[in-house]
Each structure stands twice: as structure tokens, then as C-alpha cells.
Amino acid sequence: MILFSKNAFTAALSLLALAALGQACKDTAATASSKDWWETAQFYQIYPRSFMDSDGDGIGDLNGITSKLEYLKDLGVTAAWLSPIFKSPMVDFGYDISDFFDIQPEYGTLDDFRALIKKANELDLKIILDFVPNHSSNESDWFKKSVKRERGYEDYYVWHDGKINAETGKREPPTNWLQYFRGSAWEWVEERQQYYLHQFAVQQPDLNYRNPDVVAQMKRVLRYWLNEGVAGFRCDALPPLFEVLPDSQGQYPDEVLSGATEDAADRDYLTTTYIENQPETIDMVYQWREVLDDYQRIYGGNSRVLLIETYSPAWFTMQFYGNQSVNGAHLPFNFNLITVMEESPLSAANVKKAIDLWLNNMPAGRTANWVLGNHDKRRAASRYGQQHIDAMNMLIMILPGASVTYQGEELAMTDGEISWQDTVDPWACNSNADIYEKYTRDPARTPFQWTSGTNAGFSTGPTTWLPLAGDYATINVASESAAQRSHLHIYKALVELRKSVKTLQNGYTKYQALTEDVFVVKRSLSGAASIVYVSNFGSKEVTVNLQEFDKTLPASLELLIRSLASTRLEGASLATHELNLLPGEALVLSTE
Numbered sequence: 066m067i068l069f070s071k072n073a074f075t076a077a078l079s080l081l082a083l084a085a086l087g088q089a090c091k092d093t094a095a096t097a098s099s100k101d102w103w104e105t106a107q108f109y110q111i112y113p114r115s116f117m118d119s120d121g122d123g124i125g126d127l128n129g130i131t132s133k134l135e136y137l138k139d140l141g142v143t144a145a146w147l148s149p150i151f152k153s154p155m156v157d158f159g160y161d162i163s164d165f166f167d168i169q170p171e172y173g174t175l176d177d178f179r180a181l182i183k184k185a186n187e188l189d190l191k192i193i194l195d196f197v198p199n200h201s202s203n204e205s206d207w208f209k210k211s212v213k214r215e216r217g218y219e220d221y222y223v224w225h226d227g228k229i230n231a232e233t234g235k236r237e238p239p240t241n242w243l244q245y246f247r248g249s250a251w252e253w254v255e256e257r258q259q260y261y262l263h264q265f266a267v268q269q270p271d272l273n274y275r276n277p278d279v280v281a282q283m284k285r286v287l288r289y290w291l292n293e294g295v296a297g298f299r300c301d302a303l304p305p306l307f308e309v310l311p312d313s314q315g316q317y318p319d320e321v322l323s324g325a326t327e328d329a330a331d332r333d334y335l336t337t338t339y340i341e342n343q344p345e346t347i348d349m350v351y352q353w354r355e356v357l358d359d360y361q362r363i364y365g366g367n368s369r370v371l372l373i374e375t376y377s378p379a380w381f382t383m384q385f386y387g388n389q390s391v392n393g394a395h396l397p398f399n400f401n402l403i404t405v406m407e408e409s410p411l412s413a414a415n416v417k418k419a420i421d422l423w424l425n426n427m428p429a430g431r432t433a434n435w436v437l438g439n440h441d442k443r444r445a446a447s448r449y450g451q452q453h454i455d456a457m458n459m460l461i462m463i464l465p466g467a468s469v470t471y472q473g474e475e476l477a478m479t480d481g482e483i484s485w486q487d488t489v490d491p492w493a494c495n496s497n498a499d500i501y502e503k504y505t506r507d508p509a510r511t512p513f514q515w516t517s518g519t520n521a522g523f524s525t526g527p528t529t530w531l532p533l534a535g536d537y538a539t540i541n542v543a544s545e546s547a548a549q550r551s552h553l554h555i556y557k558a559l560v561e562l563r564k565s566v567k568t569l570q571n572g573y574t575k576y577q578a579l580t581e582d583v584f585v586v587k588r589s590l591s592g593a594a595s596i597v598y599v600s601n602f603g604s605k606e607v608t609v610n611l612q613e614f615d616k617t618l619p620a621s622l623e624l625l626i627r628s629l630a631s632t633r634l635e636g637a638s639l640a641t642h643e644l645n646l647l648p649g650e651a652l653v654l655s656t657e
């Protein structure tokens with residue numbers, strides 16, 4: 066399979082272009098003009114439990130989503146990816162699946178899902194499902210059969226006898242491996258007289274990918290939902306898919322101390338050399354891509370996409386794209402704008418660092434992407450500061466490639482405050498009242514804010530599964546739609562701009578940290594107007610000379626879109642040699 070030749074020539078050209086440039090800023094060349102739908106798409110993540118409740122039980126559901134598809138259409142997004150909607154005991158809120166082929170009753174029925182797809186098709190919106198390959202729920206039939214060693218299911222999971230401690234004579238887990246959610250990654254099952262591996266919660270046993278039956282079964286899952294009309298999958302939690310092979314005695318190696326924390330229950334206490342980022346994981350993603358491509362070849366239609374969740378280092382993550390002869394994921398999610406700013410403050414230099422980290426490592430001919438948040442992280446407006454949310458939304462729409470929005474980022478929704486009593490996230494529940502805030506993911510999962518009314522218009526019921534965030538009276542769809550200016554209007558203008566302006570889809574990209582606080586991006590395409598993004602991430606007013614960034618810029622630029630607090634007027638002409646920026650001000654400008 067030679068799938069690369071089309072881009073090889075442009076890739077070579079872009080290398081030449083790069084070599085010809087100075088060090089101050091960086092150009093990335095775009096590939097030829099016609100792009101597949103996902104390459105410039107706006108993906109929108111829906112967390113179904115918290116999006117819209119149609120029946121008043123306080124829990125979001127499929128009919129709720131269907132009733133709000135017009136909102137997504139109005140936002141202008143290309144595709145929505147849904148966190149898991151499959152049958153689940155909800156220990157990890159759907160990431161513990163007990164039946165990969167059925168819908169969680171709280172969320173609706175298969176017919177409800179079909180109605181959702183039908184409506185989405187009518188609106189020309191694509192629906193992408195979450196694929197959770199690493200584990201099932203321990204309440205799944207597969208696991209129950211495996212516990213009983215039923216024929217065909219004996220090795221569906223990673224089972225082990227453990228080892229006998231020479232001093233105490235007692236049985237112990239096979240290794241010191243730790244789960245993500247605190248504590249040992251091994252659980253003893255009395256009935257089977259063996260331990261099973263669970264890299265996540267006790268109720269999420271790891272499937273055994275060294276068993277070809279498991280590999281085939283999970284491909285059936287993909288084909289099953291493709292038959293229901295989905296546009297692709299977002300693959301959950303790839304790093305822990307494979308573990309290292311045991312030695313000839315069947316023993317696994319212990320991980321060593323990492324030195325990162327003193328807390329012996331925290332996953333970071335040990336290295337993850339043997340339990341994450343194994344080469345077999347890369348190959349499995351290539352196999353899933355083949356399933357999707359084969360499906361399209363047989364049944365036609367648009368490309369079915371594979372998006373990948375991985376927080377691995379660049380050397381591993383970039384392999385998911387594919388190699389010289391095989392295609393991998395269309396888009397391995399780029400979390401750098403999240404992770405770099407978790408470790409260091411929001412500044413022009415750190416934004417540049419996050420962008421460099423992706424674009425300098427991405428294989429030639431592949432498509433970049435930019436993610437601001439998800440249901441595992443504090444909300445973007447809380448992390449970056451509400452005054453910077455427009456600047457960040459602008460950034461992910463101005464940079465080349467696809468972008469991903471987590472529900473509520475378009476409104477600048479912030480985290481809810483969830484007490485220890487109200488805490489439901491298993492990660493936090495496995496800790497205690499003193500430290501749960503370090504682990505809890507509940508604050509980013511509070512109900513979506515539709516109106517300033519009861520339950521923010523999310524539910525007509527007496528309570529909601531998580532309390533609402535405190536700011537819903539002002540931060541909600543109805544208020545922001547009615548306001549003359551709002552984060553929502555800015556977001557929509559950005560999506561519209563990305564869709565209508567070829568320069569943003571196909572143009573060259575150049576960017577620079579102009580000062581400590583001011584970050585600037587230019588997209589250009591021959592024969593078309595250039596688009597310039599400039600943002601002041603600092604807390605002081607500054608004046609910059611954009612000519613220092615790019616001497617070819619004209620003396621003035623036209624203002625297209627401005628952050629909420631900016632006092633300028635759209636259409637104004639701004640001098641490039643002396644541009645004054647308020648703290649937190651971000652602008653999208655055009656050379657036209």
C-alpha cells in the first residue's frame with residue numbers, strides 16, 4: 066500500500082521552504098488545495114451525561130442531544146464526538162462498558178440513536194463515537210465468562226497467578242504496577258484463583274490484546290457502529306493498550322520508582338515503562354485504520370475517521386499518524402496547548418513551545434490538530450483564565466489543521482465547585498476529602514448551560530446528576546445569543562471565517578512570540594488576503610510593531626474579530642508599526 070506519494074512532492078517542497086527561513090519564526094507549508102472533510106474540521110466533544118436531559122431524570126441523554134443538534138449546526142461545527150453512550154454500570158461514567166453493542170438505558174435506545182443519526186444527516190453534521198478499547202466493565206458477559214474460564218473466553222483478559230512472598234508465604238500481586246485511579250493495578254478473583262490487570266478502576270479489567278479473539282471482537286465493535294452510520298471513532302486511552310510480554314517463566318517485570326511523587330498510591334510514583342507506549346499499540350491503531358478504510362472502500366461515502374487520545378511523548382504519539390507505507394490515525398489528538406500550560410504559565414513563549422512541539426515533530430504530509438480541553442481536564446476558561454478564552458478559541462481556529470472544542474468552551478463555561486460529599490468521579494473517590502481536588506474530574510463535567518432558568522435549561526427535573534456551575538446565570542447559550550457581543554458570537558465568527566477563507570484552510574503558517582506576552586500568527590496564500598492573529602497574554606497594556614514579525618505586512622490591517630473585552634470596532638484599520646493591545650486583548654486581522 067503506497068498512500069503517501071500524493072503528498073511526497075509538497076512535503077519535499079515544504080522542507081526546502083523551511084530550510085530557507087531564518088530562526089526567528091517558523092513557516093510550515095500547506096499541502097495542495099483539496100482537503101478531505103476532517104482536515105479542516107471543527108470537532109465538538111459532547112459529554113452526553115451533561116449535555117441535555119430530555120426526560121427530567123437529571124441525566125443527559127440521546128434524545129436531549131438530538132433536540133440540540135440545531136445548536137451545533139448553528140455553531141457551524143463539522144462533527145460531534147460523543148463520549149461513551151454504551152451500556153455501562155457507570156463506575157467511570159461510561160468508560161466502563163458492559164455491552165459494546167448496546168446503548169445505556171439511561172441514555173436511550175438503539176432507535177433513539179438511529180433517530181439522532183438521521184437528524185444529524187439531515188443537518189449535514191457528522192457523528193463520531195468513543196471507542197474504548199483498553200478495557201470493559203467487570204460486569205460485561207465477556208468478563209463473567211472469563212472468570213469462569215468458559216471456552217473461548219479464558220484469555221480475554223490479562224490473568225496471572227501472582228507470586229508467593231518467600232518471607233511471609235503469602236500470595237501477592239504479580240508486579241507493583243499501579244492503576245491510573247490510585248492503588249494496585251491487580252485485583253484478586255477468588256472464583257478463578259487469579260489476579261486480573263486493570264490499568265484503570267477495579268471495575269475496568271484490561272482486555273488481552275495478545276489474544277486474536279479479542280482483536281477480532283473489537284474490530285466487530287467498529288464495524289457494528291459503522292453500520293449504524295457513524296463518521297468514525299475517537300479512540301480512548303491508547304497508552305496502556307498493550308503491556309510488555311512476560312518472560313519465559315510467565316513473569317512480568319516490576320516498574321521502578323520515578324521520583325515524581327512520595328504518594329505510593331499515585332500512578333506517577335512508578336515509571337510506566339512496561340505498561341504504556343508499547344510498539345504493538347501503534348500497530349493495532351494501523352489495523353483499526355484498515356478496518357475504516359476497508360469499510361469506505363466497500364460501502365462508499367465520506368472518509369470514516371480515527372481520532373486518538375494519547376498523552377504520550379512526541380516520539381510515540383507521532384507514530385500513530387502512520388509510517389511511510391501504512392496509514393494510522395487521521396488525527397492523534399494534540400494536547401500540547403493543555404499540557405504545556407499545565408506545567409508553565411500562559412505566555413507567548415509557552416504557546417509557541419506547545420505549537421513547535423507538534424509542528425516540528427509531525428511527519429510530513431500529515432494534518433495538525435489543536436485541542437483545548439476535555440472532560441478530564443479543568444475547563445479551558447478556568448485553566449487559561451476567562452479573559453483569554455477568546456484568544457485560545459481564535460488560536461485553534463487560526464492554526465493549520467483541525468480543531469477540537471469541548472462542550473462549553475464556546476461559552477467560556479468555567480468549572481463547577483463540587484464538594485467532597487457531591488464527588489462521584491472514581492479517581493477522586495479513591496482518594497480522600499483532603500486531597501480529592503487534585504484528582505477530581507467532576508468540575509469540568511457539570512451540566513451544560515443553556516439558559517439562566519431552572520437547572521440552566523439542562524433538565525426539568527428536581528436535581529441534576531452533578532450540581533450546576535455557579536456562573537450559569539450569565540454564562541449560557543440564551544444570554545450569549547441575545548447579547549450583542551459574547552464569547553459565543555466570537556466563536557461562531559471564527560468557525561465561519563475558517564470555513565469561508567481558503568487562506569485558513571490551505572495557507573502557509575508563520576508564528577512568533579513577539580514579546581514575552583504577545584503571540585502572533587500569520588496565515589498566507591498566494592493571490593489571497595493574509596490573516597494575522599495577535600494576542601496579548603499578559604496583564605499589562607503593550608504596544609508592538611508587527612513589522613518586526615513580518616516586514617511584508619502592509620502599513621495597516623483590517624480588524625475582523627476581536628476578543629470580548631477589546632474596545633475596538635470591527636472593520637477598523639489598525640497601523641501595523643504601532644499596535645496597542647490591552648491586557649488579554651486578542652485580534653484577528655486581514656491584509657485586505
Ligand SMILES: *[C@@H]1O[C@H](CO)[C@@H](O)[C@H](O)[C@H]1NC(C)=O
Nearest residue numbers: 203204205209212252267268
Ligand atoms: C466488579 O467489581 C466490583 C468491585 O471490586 C465488585 O464489587 C463486583 O462484584 C464485581 N462484579 C463482577 C461481576 O465481578
Ligand SMILES: *[C@@H]1O[C@H](CO)[C@@H](O)[C@H](O)[C@H]1NC(C)=O
Nearest residue numbers: 347348351387388389390391
Ligand atoms: C510500518 O508499520 C507496519 C505495521 O506496523 C510495519 O510492518 C512496517 O514495517 C512499518 N514500515 C516502516 C517503513 O516503518
Ligand SMILES: CC(=O)N[C@H]1CO[C@H](CO)[C@@H](O)[C@@H]1O
Nearest residue numbers: 157160265301302439440441
Ligand atoms: C479524555 C478521555 O476520554 N478520558 C478518559 C480516558 O480513559 C479513561 C478510562 O477509560 C477515562 O476515565 C477518561 O475519562
Ligand SMILES: [Ca+2]
Nearest residue numbers: 118120124126
Ligand atoms: Ca435523561
Ligand SMILES: [Ca+2]
Nearest residue numbers: 271305306307
Ligand atoms: Ca491494557
